[in-house]
Amino acid sequence: MEVIIVSGFLLLFVIFVLYNIISGIRIMTKWYFGDYINKYLLIAKIDPLYKAPLRKYSKFYQQLNPSDKTIFEKRVQKFINQKQFIARGMEKITDEMKALIAGAAIQLTFGHPSIYFAHFRRILVYPDNYYSEISKRYHTGEVNMGGIIVLSWKNFVEGNIDYEDGKNLGLHEMAHALRLENAITNEEYGFLDDDLLMTWTDLCYREIEKMNEGKSDFFRFYATTNSQEFFAVAVENFFERSQEFKDWHPKMYNTLSKMLNQDPLKSSRLV
Numbered sequence: 434m435e436v437i438i439v440s441g442f443l444l445l446f447v448i449f450v451l452y453n454i455i456s457g458i459r460i461m462t463k464w465y466f467g468d469y470i471n472k473y474l475l476i477a478k479i480d481p482l483y484k485a486p487l488r489k490y491s492k493f494y495q496q497l498n499p500s501d502k503t504i505f506e507k508r509v510q511k512f513i514n515q516k517q518f519i520a521r522g523m524e525k526i527t528d529e530m531k532a533l534i535a536g537a538a539i540q541l542t543f544g545h546p547s548i549y550f551a552h553f554r555r556i557l558v559y560p561d562n563y564y565s566e567i568s569k570r571y572h573t574g575e576v577n578m579g580g581i582i583v584l585s586w587k588n589f590v591e592g593n594i595d596y597e598d599g600k601n602l603g604l605h606e607m608a609h610a611l612r613l614e615n616a617i618t619n620e621e622y623g624f625l626d627d628d629l630l631m632t633w634t635d636l637c638y639r640e641i642e643k644m645n646e647g648k649s650d651f652f653r654f655y656a657t658t659n660s661q662e663f664f665a666v667a668v669e670n671f672f673e674r675s676q677e678f679k680d681w682h683p684k685m686y687n688t689l690s691k692m693l694n695q696d697p698l699k700s701s702r703l704v
């Protein structure tokens with residue numbers, strides 16, 4: 434009897450030790466190789482149904498070099514696999530919608546290969562502006578803390594068609610998601626560099642002040658709403674008016690470029 438009890442304890446002890454060793458290895462592997470695994474071991478190739486819209490409509494994708502294109506495609510596929518797309522006020526979500534929405538997310542995180550907006554599992558798409566019961570207003574898009582990204586397709590497409598006016602709904606909402614993702618406690622927490630964020634915040638408030646005093650108008654006035662809207666508008670301009678942005682305010686442009694770990698003005702995107 435005693436032998437059985439001792440053996441039982443021994444077995445439990447061995448299981449306990451093994452479990453901890455395996456957990457430890459898993460955590461360390463994620464720490465040291467997380468970025469590497471996510472960047473290079475993207476096994477699934479993109480479904481051709483998603484690749485076609487990227488080739489046709491994604492300016493960002495069109496400008497990538499061939500090896501970056503392959504990484505972008507696989508990351509888009511991985512993003513699509515992880516999310517639930519939900520149609521609201523229309524029949525269904527098309528492959529084109531999925532590809533281009535995922536494309537906007539991967540464009541923003543292209544310099545952060547392990548970031549997939551883990552907190553945001555659901556993407557709601559409306560055909561046009563939609564009425565929000567919470568704000569009692571019509572919206573073009575929003576990102577909420579419950580883990581939902583909402584977009585109006587009409588506005589998303591318009592933002593993509595004119596890729597030079599510094600207005601792009603997809604990039605705007607993904608920029609909100611990026612900042613929230615950075616602040617939410619999960620496996621993707623804190624990927625943005627703290628020192629850069631401090632520099633950015635300082636630049637942001639200085640510029641908002643100038644805009645409010647009527648001394649600066651490079652960004653549209655909506656950017657003065659608060660620091661989050663300022664960031665989202667800056668991201669739109671970073672991609673759509675890169676050279677003008679850099680000429681206008683090199684320090685702000687370079688800070689954002691380092692935060693996102695990419696530079697649209699360089700042929701190899703990653704800095």
Ligand SMILES: [Zn+2]
Nearest residue numbers: 605609662665
């Ligand atoms: Zn916004």
